[in-house]
Amino acid sequence: MASGMISAQHFEAGARSFAELWKTCTDAQQLWTWHDSGNALDAGYLQLDGVPVSSSAASGAEARLAGGEDEAVPWQPQYTHLYNYSIAFQPSYSVPILLFSGRKLDGAPLSWEDTLRDLPAASRATATSGDARWTFITQQEHPVTRAAMHSIHPCETATLMSLLLAQDADAGPTTARQDTVDSHLQRDAEPSWEGGHTAERLLQCHPKHGVAGGRSDELRYLCGWYSIVAPVVGLAVSFKLWTSRAEAGNGAG
Amino acid sequence: MAHQLLQFQQLQSTVDVAFWAELGRLKLDTLRLSEDAQPITGFYSASNSSDYPASLTLDGQSLESQAPHRKGLHSIPGSLLNVNTFERFKAAQEQASQHLQKASQQIWQDILSGRAQEDPGRLLNFLLLSYADLKHFRYYYWFAFPVLKPPEPFxxxxxxxxxxxxxxxxxxxxxxxxxxxxxxxxxxxxxxxxxxxxxxxxxxxxxxxxxxxxxxxxxxxxxxxxxxxxxxxxxxxxxxxxxxxxxxxxxxxxxxxxxxxxxxxxxxxxxxxxxxxxxxxxxxxxxxxxxxxxxxxTPTGWELNARGKLGPRMMNLGPSMDPRQLAESAVDLNLKLMRWRAAPALDTARLAATKCLLLGAGTLGCAVARVLLGWGIRHITFVDSGRVAYSNPVRQSLYEFKDCLEGGQPKAEAAAEALRRIFPSVQASGLQFSIPMPGHPLSDAEIPKAEADAKQLDSLMEEHDVTFLLMDTRESRWLPTLLGAAKNKLVINAALGFDSFLVLRHGAGPSGPHHSANPREKADPAGMRLGCYFCNDVVAPLDSTVDRTLEQQCTVARPGLAGIAGSLAVEVCCGALQHPQGVRAPAAQHDAAASSATGHKDAVLPLGPVPHMIRGQLGGGFAQQCLVGSAFRQCTACSWAVVEQYRQQGWKFILEALQDPHALEDLTGLTELHNAAAALMMDASEEEEDENDSLLKGNDQTSAAAGDDWTEL
Missing domain, CATH: 3.40.140.100 (Ubiquitin-like modifier-activating enzyme ATG7 C-terminal domain)
Structure with a gap:
């Protein structure tokens, strides 16, 4: 894991622990759940279904009688988009990959333009530009379900994770490394942090000597990775992920 | 407190892409033209979010005759009325109330008889009216969730x-x-x-x-x-x-x-x-x-559409189901990846909008076309007069054995067809005609055809942004070189010997007759006009196929050479297209944009500086050199005199040049130059120490092929 990569087995163990831990950290109505791949070759994946995102394309249509019937709730325009998220193992890069796809309530898949509008403003700006080294959003096939989805491109993930993990290993973080990670974080992730926690504070909350000690390496890997990629697609990260003393942290794999 | 009228939240439908894919398959394989009602299964669960309601969902399993039970989901029976045409769909819409009446009648019977009490799913029996436009991946549909109104409201x-x-x-x-x-x-x-x-x-x-x-x-x-x-x-x-x-x-x-x-x-x-x-x-x-x-x-229950009206919905799944559109967006994303990793300022839209004309659809034409596709170029036109021969497919990557049969397909069209097979969204076409060549005299009967060909070439070059010269003779490059100079358009030239190649981008067209005293406009290297293929010649193009061995006439080159030269030609082209100065981009070694603004040069030149000319050879150790040469004031193809003459006289001037290439030498002053040179040679042999700066400095060889005035990098 020092290379920033993770094996399929460690991924599964970490992801299962993560899903357990996540339950205790959030009030969200939808939860990450583990799905087996259904074959012996692929690792399974975590799935988070039906997360509503209010479309920013709302226009001013008004509520009115539904088909002229007074026993029906008056009709109102709907601007909700529903997103499915998936955390899968990317075997070629040996890293986790966050995939997502959106649809309208009637099931129509969202276009890339619609999807882009639903992203946090900071990601929208960097999603397609060359400035974003690891927040670049691209189209990828889900490694297990083979569905066409959007994802953060996995090719810088290992570099990023090795920087994070290097900090774990060092007693005092190397300044140069810290700077690199911070500049990434500030540019790409900061605006969507829940409760205004900065990335810096996350890093100070050192998994080894921090409050969330005693966790398995793979769970720390997943938590660290998630804390950085989730805000890019607008998923809230709970600070409790780092502070709660969940027994789940002791590895379900 | 008065009892409130109970108002119900309408059920809404969700149709997964997989349902439409499955319906398409069922229609093609089984239903065909049948419009009989099909039993289908919808799925729903209790609402799981306070933010939005649960819906009745159809997916890939909805059309299975015995839809499997799925954990947490209730299976609801429904009936699918899929019609064959849009007109039939509209007709079915008009009969909506009859359809609803029939479906609700069934529910009412099931309530009265007690069957619904035994099997409550029957209470929710739904109806789906649809028309699948499988060609355009558009699906028109309308759900009814029939409810029976009680004698008085609940x-x-x-x-x-x-x-x-x-x-x-x-x-x-x-x-x-x-x-x-x-x-x-x-x-x-x-x-x-x-x-x-x-x-x-x-x-x-x-x-x-x-x-x-x-x-x-x-x-x-x-x-x-x-x-x-x-x-x-x-x-x-x-x-x-x-x-x-x-x-x-x-x-x-x-x-x-x-x-x-x-x-x-x-x-x-x-x-x-x-x-x-x-x-x-x-x-x-x-x-x-x-x-x-x-x-x-009384029944009610047709679903409202996205605008809140009673009426059908339409789902356009082209972007997610049409393989053509999928290929297109995948290619775009791939190019964007290039932008992300290596060339952040790359303007992929500009490349996609560039129209390329390929003169010659042989080994070079095939190689160039394939690399252009790789760059996301969508508009490619081939011109070639030949047909696919049996020896072609092994060397020319766009042809196959079957293209050689029945006398051979016309190459240009066969190449365009191959591009469409490779990438259906490409706009490729092929035109079969030959390019008039100086030194290949025309009979009177041939003149009208040559005139038509020359005019067609003129309009093609007008329509396209870049012209690639990929023919197998030197003199066929003359007319397009002249036209490129007259139109000030980017012309990329690639030529092969047996084991050597030349890739060259022509400079901009001449801006006027004014010159420095030096015949080569070299005063300011960064501002100088770059030379064309003929700038090194001091003779007009002649028939080069006359005194050749068979091998030379068939232009058999080492098989790897076309791929190398073709690729370089496209890379030079794309580099110039991405250069802010375009056709006027200075040669790499004189390019201020590349050297001065270090640190930000990527933003200025996404693909870096672009060489003027690349010469390479496999024979003498696989060497490759980048060279630069200025435009020659007396060039027979791109000089002001020639371009002006063409602008004024058009075809008349071309015909003259075709019939007698020496006319070009007279026009450009080359004849004079030859005479002066002959005189000077005599002088030089007589007075060897005379280092006098002559008119001919650096241009003293009359050999057309040598052209050694190019500055080496």
Missing amino acids: RCKTLASLEEGLGADLAASTAQACAGWLGGISPASASEQGAAPVWLIRVADTGVRCQPLSTWQELQGLDGRVILGIADHGNLPGNPGWLLRNSLLLAAVRFGVTELEVACIRLRRAQPCVQRSLLLSVTLPHKSEGDWASFMP
Whole structure:
């Protein structure tokens, strides 16, 4: 894991622990759940279904009688988009990959333009530009379900994770490394942090000597990775992920 | 408190892309032209989010004859009326009320007969009208979730959350019992369709139990409360969902009660939630059994479309199902990846919009076209006069054996066809004609054809942004070189010897007759006009096929050479297209944009500086050199005199040049130059020490091929 990569087995163990831990950290109505791949070759994946995102394309249509019937709730325009998220193992890069796809309530898949509008403003700006080294959003096939989805491109993930993990290993973080990670974080992730926690504070909350000690390496890997990629697609990260003393942290794999 | 009119939240449909894909397959393989109603299965679960309602979903399994039971989902039977044309769809829409009448009649019969009480899924029987435009991946559809209006509306006495309505303890045990029912744990709910979406909750001293709807009559003699349970798709805090309506009518008819408690079970994190679930007390209309039998309820239930109107919806799935569109967006994304990793300022849209004209569809033409596709260029036109020969496919990557049969396909069209096979979204075309060449005299009969060809070439170069010269003779490059200079358009030249190649981008067209004293415009290297293919020549192009061995005439080169030169030609082209100065881009070694603004040079030159000319050879050790040469004032193809003459006289001037290439030498002053050179040679041999700067400095060889004035890098 020092290379920033993770094996399929460690991924599964970490992801299962993560899903357990996540339950205790959030009030969200939808939860990450583990799905087996259904074959012996692929690792399974975590799935988070039906997360509503209010479309920013709302226009001013008004509520009115539904088909002229007074026993029906008056009709109102709907601007909700529903997103499915998936955390899968990317075997070629040996890293986790966050995939997502959106649809309208009637099931129509969202276009890339619609999807882009639903992203946090900071990601929208960097999603397609060359400035974003690891927040670049691209189209990828889900490694297990083979569905066409959007994802953060996995090719810088290992570099990023090795920087994070290097900090774990060092007693005092190397300044140069810290700077690199911070500049990434500030540019790409900061605006969507829940409760205004900065990335810096996350890093100070050192998994080894921090409050969330005693966790398995793979769970720390997943938590660290998630804390950085989730805000890019607008998923809230709970600070409790780092502070709660969940027994789940002791590895379900 | 007056009893409120109970308003229901409409059920909405969700159709997964997989359903349409499956319907397309079913239509092609099985249904074909049949428009008979097909049984289908819809799935829904109780609402699991306060933000949006649950919907009735059709997916890839909805068309299976025995749709499998799926955990947490209720299977609802439905009927699909898929018609063959848009007109038939419109006609079916007009008969909407008959369709609805028929479907609701069935539900009403099932209520009266008791079948619906045995199998509550029948209460929710739905209808789907559709037309699948499989060619354009557009799907027109309209759902009906038929409900039967009672003789008087249902009214609501009380409405509260389950927790408030039952008290925390009872609500918790009710939720637990319902969880057992919904999860299929309770043996009574287990069936092939999964848990029934409507059931009974019996609250007695002994505890809370869930039972099938059919046990109502048995429960009447017993103590305790009986509550109607329903898996509620609604998410509104003050309204139950649509599917309760027929269940309430069933209660009025079959149970004969005028008041009923209803628990609308909703979920949170897939478990019944006492805060979100509703407890209602509803008043029902009363009639005697006989009166119910003769009652004809009015149906309603067509789904509203996205604009809130009664009418069909349309789903355009081209972007996610049409393989052509999928290929297109995948290619775009790939190019964007290049932008991300290596060339952030790359303007991929500009490349995609560039129209390329390829003169010659041989080894070079094939190689160039394929690399252009790789760069995301979508518009490619081939010109070639030949047909595909048996020797071609092994060297020319766009042709196959079958293209050689029956005398051979015309190369240009066969190449365009191959590009369309490779990437269907490409706009490729092929034109079969030859390019008029100086030094290949025309008979009177041939002149009109040559004129038409020259004019066609002129208009083609006008329509395209870049012209590639990929022919196998030197003199066929003359006319397009001249036209490129006259139009000031980018011209890329690639030429092969047996084991050497030349890739060259022509400079901009001449801007006027003014010159420095030096015939080569070299004063400011960065501002100098770059030379064309003919700038090094001091003779007009002649028929080069006359004094050649067979090998040279067939232009057999080392097979790897075309790929190398073709690739370089495209890279030079794309580099120039991405250069802010375009056709005027200075040669790499003189390019201020590349050297001065270090650090930001990527932004200025996304693909870096672009060489003027690349010469390479495999024979002498695989060497490759970048060279630069200025435009020659007396060039027979790109000089001001030639361009002006063409602008003024057009075809007349071309014809003259074709018939007598020496006319070009006269025009450009080359004849004079030759004479001067001859005189000078004599002088030089007589006075060897004379270092006098002559007119001919650096241009003293009359050999057309040598051209050694190019500055080496």
